[in-house]
Amino acid sequence: MKALLVDDHALFRSGLMLLLAARFPEVTMCEADGLTAALAHLSAQPDIELVLLDLGLRDSQGLPTLRQLRAVSDELTIVVLSASDDVETMIAALNEGAAGFIPKTTRGQAVEQALRVVLGGGIYLPPAVYRAVAPLPELTQSDEDRSEEAIDRLGLSPRQVDVLRLLTAGQSNKVICRELDLAESTIKTHLLGLFRKLGVGSRTEAVVAAARIGLKFPNA
Incomplete structure (x- = not known):
């Protein structure tokens, strides 16, 4: 699998790239520092399947960034990375087609677990979002x-x-x-x-x- 990390903070991007390389050696990573660069990567490398997206880019802000990337291909899996932990923002991102939302305050092990959920075909959201809907019966099976x-x-x-x-x-x-x-x-x-x-x-x-x-x- 090939993945693209889109974030305009070089230090954060470098740290996350190191973490992903160590925890997901099977994933080929590339990086972009903004929406323009991300769109260029996706055009040149249509085999990119996963995008890790910061919503606060210098050249694009908020959910419109997510919409533009979603418009590139229906096949893209997009996980939002954000400094915001606002539940409404998380739910809005999901409603726009994100496969997950990971606050930037999330620790390394939790980031790994979140991405494994997404790569396994699931949706990852922080626990705060689960509390936004009515509880469902707990399951006991493996x-x-x-x-x-x-x-x-x-x-x-x-x-x-x-x-x-x-x-x-x-x-x-x-x-x-x-x-x-x-x-x-x-x-x-x-x-x-x-x-x-x-x-x-x-x-x-x-x-x-x-x-x-x-x-x-x-x-x-």
């Missing part, structure tokens, strides 16, 4: 059985599982329609069913709830 148990207990249909898998990957309704070859009205019906079974009221809360109970989906 990690390898957790997704299957959760699906059974929630009564999710195979199609609802497909929709949730794409939802947790940050895909829009349009992309989900294309991937599953279904009409948008059908996707909306499946989403409403998912919201009801998960006890949530939005796409963002559905993804947070899925992450909280340990649902993971293999990367395509």
